[in-house]
Amino acid sequence: MIHYQLRCGQAHGFDGWFKDSASFEKQAKRGLIECPECGGTDIERALMAPALGRREAVPAVVEAPPPAPSAAPPENVPAVRLPARMVAALQRMRAEVEKHCDYVGPDFADQARAMHRGEAEPKAIYGETSDEQAESLAEEGISVSRIPWVPRADG
DSSP states (O other): OEEEEEEETTOOEEEEEESSHHHHHHHHHTTOOOOTTTOOOOEEEOOOOOOOOOSSOOOOOEEOOOOOSSSSOOTTSOOOOOOHHHHHHHHHHHHHHHHHSEEEETTHHHHHHHHHTTSSOOOOEEEOOOHHHHHHHHHTTOOOEEOOOOOOTTO
16 A cells, blocks of 8 residues: 545645555546545645665555444543544545455564564554554554544444
């Protein structure tokens, strides 16, 4: 998956995740990408800081909590009512993550380290980890991203 900084015609900035650059271009041309702030569909990629290359390519690693058995938020996360468009976008993102990445559960930090060190085959993964583990991964130079994990659109 590829991450882009996006901007709508009203200059609202937001993030987007896509299978590849062609997927972004196709969706933008068809008006399928909406600004979460104003709902505008005139979307373009914003200027982004370049990613620094490594000796070997390592696929994106996405961190997310496991599917929740109920709609109640975890104890440590305040309940926030998100706009419907944002929930829909997050549901689409979740579907893409689940479709293209392997769920490794609570072994996320160990799996990410093993791939980073070349001890395991690189692949896109998602799972859960504590704040301390995520911070430790970042200190080791292992890039992870947290995304809000909303209930599935079909559930």
